[in-house]
Amino acid sequence: xxxxxxxxxxxxxxxxxxxxxxxxxxxxxxxxxxxxxxxxxxxxxxxxxxxxxxxxxxxxxxxxxxxxxxxxxxxxxxxxxxxxxxxxxxxxxxxxxxxxxxxxxxxxxxxxxxxxxxxxxxxxxxxxxxxxxxxxxxxxxxxxxxxxxxxxxxxxxxxxxxxxxxxxxxxxxxxxxxxxxxxxxxxxxxxxxxxxxxxxxxxxxxxxxxxxxxxxxxxxxxxxxxxxxxxxxxxxxxxxxxxxxxxxxxxxxxxxxxxxxxxxxxxxxxxxxxxxxxxxxxxxxxxxxxxxxxxxxxxxxxxxxxxxxxxxxxxxxxxxxxxxxxxxxxxxxxxxxxxxxxxxx
Numbered sequence: 001x002x003x004x005x006x007x008x009x010x011x012x013x014x015x016x017x018x019x020x021x022x023x024x025x026x027x028x029x030x031x032x033x034x035x036x037x038x039x040x041x042x043x044x045x046x047x048x049x050x051x052x053x054x055x056x057x058x059x060x061x062x063x064x065x066x067x068x069x070x071x072x073x074x075x076x077x078x079x080x081x082x083x084x085x086x087x088x089x090x091x092x093x094x095x096x097x098x099x100x101x102x103x104x105x106x107x108x109x110x111x112x113x114x115x116x117x118x119x120x121x122x123x124x125x126x127x128x129x130x131x132x133x134x135x136x137x138x139x140x141x142x143x144x145x146x147x148x149x150x151x152x153x154x155x156x157x158x159x160x161x162x163x164x165x166x167x168x169x170x171x172x173x174x175x176x177x178x179x180x181x182x183x184x185x186x187x188x189x190x191x192x193x194x195x196x197x198x199x200x201x202x203x204x205x206x207x208x209x210x211x212x213x214x215x216x217x218x219x220x221x222x223x224x225x226x227x228x229x230x231x232x233x234x235x236x237x238x239x240x241x242x243x244x245x246x247x248x249x250x251x252x253x254x255x256x257x258x259x260x261x262x263x264x265x266x267x268x269x270x271x272x273x274x275x276x277x278x279x280x281x282x283x284x285x286x287x288x289x290x291x292x293x294x295x296x297x298x299x300x301x302x303x304x305x306x307x308x309x310x311x312x313x314x315x316x317x318x319x320x321x322x323x324x325x326x327x328x329x330x331x332x333x334x335x336x337x338x339x340x341x342x343x344x345x
Contacts (some may be wrong), residue, residue: 001269002244007067013285023042024043024112024132024145025040025042025100025111026038026042026098026114026277027041027161031093031129036093036339037081037305038098039077039155039156040079040100041076042072042075049072050072051068051071052070054099054102055102058098059098061099062091062203064088065085065086065103066084066085067086077157079155079156082190095137097114100112103282111227114130116147120211121149122297125329127151128151128233129147129291130148130149131148131153131154131161132145132148133146133162133209140160146209146228146288147211149211149232150164150231151234161340162209164210165204165206166208166210166231166232166235166236166237166301167206167237168203168206168229168237169203169205170202170203170239171202171240172185172201172217173193173201173240173242174243174247175245177334179199180219181199181201182196183201183203183217183218183241184196184218184219185197186216187229202276209233213229214228217243224244224294225241241293242294244290244338246338261277262277262329262337262339263339268342269341269343271320273314274314275314276310276311277311278311279309283332284307284331285309285311285330286301286329286330287299287313288327288328289328290328291323291326292325292326293295297325321345322344322345324343327339332337
């Protein structure tokens, strides 16, 4: 029973031909110790399923069929426990993939699935449930069904509803650690979820569903950082972005200083690269290295006898992970140039 034909679009009883929209039945799951309760509801009201004969659940690489003669009404919430199954089914609270479907002849038809305990949503804490939340995206002109955490479970009523949310906030800073105004934050990858930092660099977004997100910050339509974050309902997640963004005024100062050379070789590199720069007629120079999150990881100072017209040093990135790094040349307190380098291990 572990071999399935996951042809989701080839649904039983010809449902797909009459309804070209993907069906959704899983609404919520809640755990009490080792026991689980699963809420099923026909979101799109297909009116094609009248009973659960030949219906099954799959979890933890095991399968259990429903008892025969269980009536299913498409406009009613159905609460499932092990008592409704022909054999007990173990569902792992710390992470599982649950499938609901029907078996006819030699055909396995998977109708819906629920996954949690992965990179996008962790397992539910005590008192929490995993709830499926339909979100309409204007750009896609369609709903997307996300599993999210719920602090106020509603097993048995109000299917597909979420009542508890979290908050994201923090600050965006430029390369000088000054606040950045009007930086764009995006956590779902679509335009309807954009929000901005204020004149203090502060940003905040309320009513965020409890799950994991890749939060990105863009300044002048350029990506300057991204962080993988976890949002829990009824809590606040704070994240600060220290970017390599240079304000326009600093760019003008940089352009007004001629004949300043900054480079590194090799690029890409592993794990050594030589950084060279020109510092003619300068008293002090500094090279700062930043990771892709804008966090400063190395500083090299040159002054007095150490400073020459042409300078170089070797950066050892043995203790750093693969990725993009930025390095900045500052001469006599003025930022001159920024460059990018790629560490490949």
